[in-house]
Amino acid sequence: MKKINHIVKKRVYHFGWYKWLSSGLLVLLLLCLFFKCCTNERQMPNQSVRVHSIDTTKIKRIKNDPLGRYAVNDLINIYLKENTDIDEFVSDFQKKLPNDTIVVNYYAEAYKRIQFSVNEKRKEFIKNIAKADTSAVKFVTNEWVFKKQQNTSDPGFNSVKNTWFYKKIGVFDAWQKTKGDPNIKIAVLDDGFDLKHIELKNSYVTPWNVFDYSNNVYARPETQFHGTHVAGIIVAEANNNFGIAGVAPECKIIPVQISNESGIITTSSLLDGIFYALKNDAKVINISIAMSIGPQARNLSLHDQKLIEKFSFHEEQELWDEVFEIVQKENAIIVQAAGNDGVIASVDPMKRSEKTIIVGATNENDERAYFSDKGDAVNVYAPGTDIYSTLPNNQMDYLDGTSMASPIVAGCVGLVLSAHPDLSPKEVIALFSKQNDQNIPFNVNDLISKSL
Known part of the structure; x- marks a missing residue:
């Protein structure tokens, strides 16, 4: 044994300097790769190639x-x-x-x-x-x-027009119990985000752009403003002497840009956004988009719409149901806009699953907004007209749409989970599902109390 040890030591001692150098460089390279992989493990989507550019x-x-x-x-x-x-x-x-x-x-x-x-x-x-x-x-x-579903001491709280929906759904009362928990992360899958906005700069974690395959998310005031507005509805900062506050201002969003530079969102980019959100521990995923349909679809009779629901797009329906089942198994909840075409929501195969919360829009009179999709597939209605929120370049303004109603509900889900983190996705979906056919919006303070 001593002889063997002696020989080994001698060989190491006489190892050529150039071999020592190359070995050292190899070790450094392996260490760099190791630390890079460890650093990105929670952020990088588990896929082999990024979403392809769109012609x-x-x-x-x-x-x-x-x-x-x-x-x-x-x-x-x-x-x-x-x-x-x-x-x-x-x-x-x-x-x-x-x-x-x-x-x-x-x-x-x-x-x-x-x-x-x-x-x-x-x-x-x-x-x-x-x-x-x-x-x-x-x-x-x-x-x-796909298309986005908008119809075209915070000083904003001084205006009733800016805050009518907070009172309508009991947000002010719910804030007496919780304004959210930063451990409850709400992923927003949308066209882009101005993360330098005063209301958003302290309210996000782990941003991602599925097309650039990087954390470079951005917004454009004329074409890619939708995601900034949606994000502000959920987590605009409270008590910062600017604008108003999001529904769940102490939760955090994961901003996931699923559109390319032209604002186009596709099946693949949406799916990659969902799986990125899951890998980064999102508890809620807001999807304020819906299928892009032609103008003739809005003129279909109710009978024809129900025929489409019953006989069309079954393969797509199965695909989305399977994806949403994966989301549930990961203990997350998808909230999605019903759509703005005034048809039954279930003509869209993505809106046929019972594993998500599908949100229609109401106006200030508790009436279904004229543009809102409807029908049995809609779980809950929330305010969706004249919704005041963030826009790029530190602007604030109003938008209409189920795109605005959906993040209101997503923020309220965040409040409920902040107060009751042990609720399962099925329990939360059941809690938010409509209890009657009157199309009236829910009250989040009541929901928090019911789940006690």
Whole structure:
């Protein structure tokens, strides 16, 4: 044993200086990579490639879609079964279609999701080939395009017009119990955010841009102001001598920019936003967007709307229900805007799940707002007209829409969870679900008291 130890020591002692140098550099490199991975573990989405950029010239209304929806027409999304290997699937799929150019744009290994760029004229044929592979493929969908749901000592509290909805839903009374808890993080998935705004600069954590694949989120006053307004409704800072305050001013938001530089939001960017929020421990996820439908859909009779609800978009419905089930299992709650087309909300397959809170809008007279989507799928109604909140460049102004009603509810969910953190997502959804058909808004102070 002594001889062996002696030989080892001698060899180490005579190790060439250049080898010592290269070994040292290798160790430093490994340490850098290690610390980088540890630092980003909570923030980086678990995926292999970021969301692909969008060619806006490819956004088209899809023929034969009963709602006249828009999609990026040269892209298809395929969701694989859990035991399917993505690399093997891609190789086999391309072999099935040797005469087609099928390019992988994007994939998320953790969620078995892959996006292909294909020839527009061959897209439906290629989708059908994918659907036929039932052993590996779960869902096949278009890259749908979504739209934002706005209709076009804090001094703002001095104006009744600015604060009518606070009193309407019992926020002032609820604040006697809680103004929120910074451990309750509310993810806001939207077009962009002005995080330098006086009302928001102290109210956020872990921002993310799914297109830039970085924490570089931004807003533009003319085109990307929606997310800033939504964020302020939830967490605008209280007692800072500016504007008003959010519904849950002591909670924190996770701002997730799911639009590209043109303000376009797609299926993939929305899904990536949801999973990023989960990985960063969001308890509530606000989605103030809905499908982008053509103008003819607003003129459909109630009978035709119910036919669409019953017979159309079942595959998309199953996809969203599965995603929302994952969210529930992660102990989080999705709150989403019902939509502003005045139709039954469930024509949108994303609004058919019982695993989210779907929010319609009311006006100051407790009437359903004329633009608000409606029907049995809507869990709860909240004020959605003349809602005063933050806009880029330290501005404040009014917007209408279920986009405004949804963050009011998301903030109230934050208040309820701050007072009662042990409530499960199912219990919270049941608590907020409407108790009657009068379309009247809820009272958050009553909900907090009921859950005691």
